[in-house]
Amino acid sequence: MSEQTDVIIIGGGMAGAGAAFEISRGRKVVLLERESHCGYHTTGRSAASFTENYGNGVIRRVVLASRAFLTEPPTGFSDYPLLSKRGMITVARADQLDLLREDLEAAQTLVPSIVAMTPAEAIARVPVLRQDYLAGAYIEPHSMDIDVNGLHQGFLRGARAHGARVVTKAGVRGIGRQGGQWRVETEAGTFLAPLIVNAAGAWGDEIAMMAGVRPVGLQPKRRTAFNIPAPAGLDITDWPLVNDVGAEFYFKPDAGQLFVSPADATPSAPMDAFAEDIDVAIGAERLERATTIEVQRVSRSWAGLRTFVADGSPVVGPDDEFADFVWLVGQGGYGIKTSPALSRVCASLIAGGGLPDDVARQGVSLAELTPHRLRGAGSQSRQAAS
Ligand SMILES: Cc1cc2nc3c(=O)[nH]c(=O)nc-3n(C[C@H](O)[C@H](O)[C@H](O)COP(=O)(O)OP(=O)(O)OC[C@H]3O[C@@H](n4cnc5c(N)ncnc54)[C@H](O)[C@@H]3O)c2cc1C
Incomplete structure (x- = not known):
């Protein structure tokens, strides 16, 4: 038996949780996490700092675009403020x-x-x-502390409220094709979807290789x-x-x-x-x-x-060869504070749009985020054979 969904997200850290929250507003989402709880790896080990003055220029602009969400999250997202004064x-x-x-x-x-x-x-x-x-x-x-658990749980709770399913102990072991879709084999069963989001953190290139997608050099x-x-x-x-x-x-x-x-x-x-x-x-x-x-x-x-990745900026967007394989990796030491904006960028690109207006207004460009920038010239989008 396999479970059919619209989007499979691999990885339940801050990246995968944020993507699930945003993408599940319009699509059926299954989030697959290998560990028994989401956030076991890097997400649960950070310094919980929100500073606008750390990381390269792209990171800093993405952080500015994340501030509004963290200051005023959607109603019911979190019981407590996500940011507190630190300096x-x-x-x-x-x-x-x-x-x-x-x-x-x-x-x-x-x-x-x-x-x-x-x-x-x-x-x-x-x-x-x-x-x-x-x-x-x-x-x-105005540098702040972030309530990392509050943000992460808010994303996961919100995703579930939008109908997403979060499956833990679901380590992905194999990725192939079936009937023009992705077929993802896990410890918790088989999942089918026309689209994968790779939010597997340090394992992002391993997931790509399982799917026959070229790594981005994480x-x-x-x-x-x-x-x-x-x-x-x-x-x-x-x-x-x-x-x-x-x-x-x-x-x-x-x-x-x-x-x-x-x-x-x-x-x-x-x-x-x-x-x-x-x-x-x-x-x-x-x-x-x-x-x-x-x-x-x-x-x-x-x-x-x-x-x-080599230029220190996150990698967000469809793969240049396989448009149905979407990257959300390379957040470096900034993946908590950038998660609100990067999740929205990821969801918007999947919906066929461009950068959300407020993110573009901060001076972020798609060219700085896309995996295409990490490949030489000449690669083209193509659909994988079934
Ligand atoms: C000491 C330290 C301090 C930091 N301080 C800050 C800070 O102050 N502010 C900030 O914004 N950021 C900070 N960061 C960075 C931030 O923690 C990361 O950028 C962020 O947590 C990355 O989230 P992620 O979801 O990409 O990765 P992860 O949290 O690692 O999540 C990836 C998930 O993918 C899962 N996975 C992998 N392979 C598979 C598979 N085959 N099948 C299923 N699931 C799989 C993993 O189990 C994991 O749960 C810090 C990091 C460290 C280590």
């Missing part, structure tokens, strides 16, 4: 001041609320920062994070996220503890990533160099895969 301070040592100046100038063109601050002002906000470390800083006051990169107890005697609740301008570390309050990352980006195969002791030690050493904190105990450590 982000970018810090520099004396040898990083040129970089800080360049970074600040570029940041202000897109996010005018970003302003320089003196080391003393930064230390007043985050008193553990070392005077003898800090030479310059700037602040993005490279998963491991990023480590860990929690340490809050420094004794300090109320850290309102500290902003502190980010090193040279991408050597960042830290922020996280449910009463500190979240710390060495901002590593180690190439990895697609896998259930875990934190290596050496990366936790590097993170602790960088934190101790920049602050007065002494890391005595790590209460939890983990890692996730941030998955990129």
Whole structure:
């Protein structure tokens, strides 16, 4: 027995959940997730940060196009606000001041609320920062925390309310053709649909190869994070996220503890990533160099895969050879905060439209997102043989 649907989405992380929410408004959707719960991989391991000043230009414009949804989600989407105030301070040592100046100038063109601050002002906000470390800083006051679980569950709940079916423990093992449609074999049965959305994160190229579609060159990169107890005697609740301008570390309050990352980006195969002791030690050493904190105990450590293509921008849209195979991958370290806009772009392209107006107004172009940009000239759309 096989189940017939309009669209099969592979992957139940933030990308697949967002796509299911948007596409199921007009089509019958089945979302297939290999694990026993959606969000087990990268989606459940992020820093939960919404900053408009991180990632390449395409990412930043897509983030701007996502802000309205996150600030004011549809009625009934979530019981609590999805964004909460955090702020982000970018810090520099004396040898990083040129970089800080360049970074600040570029940041202000897109996010005018970003302003320089003196080391003393930064230390007043985050008193553990070392005077003898800090030479310059700037602040993005409107950077926020995202309720990742609230957003992810809101997408899944909304998709189900639109009639979508979310099937867990449904690892895709084979993809073929039957009667002009895709035939997807999983641990939970066989599914048929005229259209596949590939939202399999680090496994996106593996899914493509199963379907006989050329990979786009996804490279998963491991990023480590860990929690340490809050420094004794300090109320850290309102500290902003502190980010090193040279991408050597960042830290922020996280449910009463500190979240710390060495901002590593180690190439990895697609896998259930875990934190290596050496990366936790590097993170602790960088934190101790920049602050007065002494890391005595790590209460939890983990890692996730941030998955990129060569130009660092997401890949959204129909494959150039197989128009019925739609990519939604390559969100890198930005897949939570970009999910509202990218989900809508994906749904709009499937419906035969272009970019949603508000996304285009932010200066995003289809050419920057399409998988075509990653192929040489000369590839053409064709329908696979049955
Ligand atoms: C430490 C860290 C910090 C981060 N911080 C931020 C941040 O502050 N802000 C932000 O916006 N982003 C952040 N990110 C990035 C963000 O988490 C990712 O971009 C996002 O979660 C990617 O979502 P996804 O759905 O593409 O991938 P995933 O969540 O990995 O989902 C892919 C799903 O596909 C499923 N799958 C794979 N193969 C199959 C198969 N054969 N059959 C069925 N299912 C399959 C997997 O099981 C998985 O559930 C961070 C990432 C890390 C690791």
